[in-house]
Every structure is written in structure tokens, then in C-alpha cells.
Amino acid sequence: MSRHTTPGPPPATATLADLERRAADRAAPRHHDDDALIVCDRLVRIFSAEGVEVQALQGLDLLVRRGELTAIVGASGSGKSTLLTILAGLDTPSAGSATVAGYDLLAMDARTRLRYRRETVGFIWQRTSHNLLPYLSAVQNVALPMKLRGRGGPVRGRDRTRRALELLDLLGIADRRDHRPDQLSGGEQQRVAIAVALANNPSVVFADEPTGELDSTTAADVFAALRHANAELGTTILVVTHDNSVAGQVSRTVSIRDGRTSTETLRSTAHDEQGKTSTVSREYTTIDRSGRLQLPTEFTRPLDIRDRVLLELRPDHIEVRPGQDADTPDSPRDDAADSTRDDAADGTRDDAPEDTTDDTPDKD
Ligand SMILES: Nc1ncnc2c1ncn2[C@@H]1O[C@H](COP(=O)(O)OP(=O)(O)OP(=O)(O)O)[C@@H](O)[C@H]1O
DSSP: OOOSSSOOOOOOOOOOOHHHHHHHTSSSSGGGGGGGGEEEEEEEEEEEEETTEEEEEEEEEEEETTTTTEEEEETSSSSSSHHHHTTTTSSSOOOOOOOTTTTTSSSOHHHHHHHHHIEEEEEEEHHHHHEEEEEEHHHHHHHHHHHHHGGGGGHHHHHHHHHHHHHHTTTOGGGGGGGGEEEEEOHHHHHHHHHHHHTTTSEEEEEEETTTTTTTTHHHHHHHHHHHHHHHOOOOOEEEEOOOHHHHTSSSSEETTTTEEEEEEEEEEEEOSSEEEEEEEEEEEOOTTOOOOOOOOOHHHTTTHHHHHEEESSSSEEEEEEEEGOOOOOOOOHHHHHHHEEEEEHHHTOOSOOOOGGSSSOOO
8 A cells, every 4th residue: 555645636627417427437336445445454543641541443444435325333432533533634543554535544744634634525523513604604604615625626716606506405405505504403504514525525524423413303304415415426425423223224334342343234125025125234243354353242141152262164154162162182173173263363274265244143
């Protein structure tokens, strides 16, 4: 991975119609790793306060592909906001690697960081008052990031107002174009905030609890607006949320525990023979690039699994059995299992399956 990598120059103009065309192009099937937009590898963030160190991220791995709408969930203090502020270029990791749209987040100088924040990412905060300038109208707020981007930006002069109006229209609030934030409801303010985040046609939009201050009906409206922007413009969106009903509306939810990604839920739509549609949801345990995975305590406790396990490779799955009897002498089965485990642990098995993610036991 090269350092100081910067993406190519933006196109001269970019109307919403252009964006939609590009979204369609992006949707064309490609080799899976060509589509990786966000790649975090063993990301670490340590905070030091008054001589005490807090390891907010403890070797987090994450891969998000172009065009995905992903929710990040996790208990309070698990590291969600720390991750998002690093990805948005507002904080720097202590170790590991993080790349977004070709930018190496550990190697950006101040000028590149500023450009990254203006051009490549959009951000939506939980507090509605953080997202908009109170003395500007909705349309002026949306046009402002295009103006700040200046001459090098893809949209100029009067086109900025036209594009701002198109974005407000896309998000269903064009009729509020001349209202200031204090004349808008919380949900309307957040929809304008989505338009602001999309103003410079970013590669990715990060949203930290964007519906946290809203009642459940308004939160559903705002989330529907995010989904609509993702579907229409193809913008990659990463949302941190506590709200399970919100997380349930996206096709992929990544769960963070103690500063690491732990599980991932994928949802898809199934059609039965009568033509009825339903959502199928499956929770997977994530495997890092070194092949490590975490066994959930609700699986290990009933089987009294501690310290070690026996792994056995089967044609289409891997068996995990309690390892407490592994010390028993003269047990040929244990020897075989130990050798399987050693080979699997150092990744030297010739016949090991290439991708075991889909074979991870389903907890549903
Ligand atoms: N600037 C900081 N200085 C010291 N510790 C910090 C700092 N920022 C975060 N932390 C600590 O890092 C850990 C992760 O915090 P973070 O805010 O990322 O969690 P979170 O999952 O977003 O929590 P919440 O859902 O409550 O917002 C916590 O233990 C927190 O106290």
C-alpha cells in the first residue's frame, strides 16, 4: 500500500444526473477487492489522560465496499465514535493502517487532511445544531461546502444553488429551501444535514448517531432519507447507531466489542413460492486477516470451553470442540486434532478453504 496516495482530479461538472450515471457504473460487478473503499487493518487508538491509558481501538479490522450502507453498533464505550472520527480525518490512529478512497489516514499531512475532509468525506453529527449554520437558509447551508471547496470544486457560481436545490429535492425538503434551522423541525434539520454532507459528492458519508435526538417516527424518516441517498446516488454511507430498529433497516450491521469488530449481520430479501417477500437476517462471527475469530461466551460457557479448543477440518466446515481432554496421553484422535489445529493456526494447510466466512456457524 503506497503512502501519500491521492485520488485523481474530479470531473469539471457533476450534476445529480451525472452522479446517478456514475452510481449505475459503480453498481456493475467487479472483482471483489477492487470495490474496497474503507480498509482498516489492526487499527489501534490509545488515549492518555492524567497518566492513564485507554485503548479505545484494540486492533480493529473493517472492510467496506463502494456503495454499501453499513451500520456500526456496539455498547457504550466500545469505540464506535473513535473509529468514525478517525475515518473522517478528525483524529489520528496510534497504530495499524486505515485507508479510505486511496488516502492513507496515518500518513496525511495537514494540507492533504484538509482536502480529504472537504472533498472525500461528508459528516453528519448527532446534534442537529452542529450540522448547520443558524443564520443561513437550508439552501445556503447546502451550497456552503461547495463554496468552501472553491475554484477547484466541480460546481461553480449559480450551479451551486441549482445543485443544492436538487439535493434538497432528493431528500424531500425542497419546500423548506428558504427556512433557517430554527424554523425547521429536528428531522428536517437532519435531512438538510444529509444534503450538506452530500454537497461535494463525497466518496463516503459518516453519520454519528444521526437520529439520536429524534423520536422514533422522525428517526425512521431521516434514516429513509439516508437509504434513499445511498440508493439513488450510490454514496457509501457508514452510520453509527444505538438504535436497533435503525440498524435493522440496513443490509449490513457490524458490531464492535472492546475496540474490535466482533460480529456482522447481513440481511437480504427472500421471495417464497407465493411471491411473498421477507427479510432474511444472519449473524456471522468475523475473522480477521490472520484468521483469528472470537467465540461468543454464550457458545463457550455451556460447553465449558476455556483456554484452548480442538479444531477439526471437515469438507465443508470446521469443528470446534472443548480442548480440556487434549492433555490425555495416548489419544490418537487428540494427536490428529492437534496437528490439524497447529496447521490451521499457522495457515499452512494446503487444502484449507479460501474463504471460511460463510461457513461460520449461524447463531440464529
Ligand atoms: N479523548 C479521549 N480521551 C480519553 N479517553 C477517551 C477519549 N475519547 C474516547 N475515550 C475512551 O475511549 C473509549 C471508546 O470511546 P468511544 O466514544 O469511541 O465509544 P462509543 O462506542 O462511541 O461510546 P458511546 O456509544 O457511548 O458514544 C471509552 O472508554 C472512552 O472513555
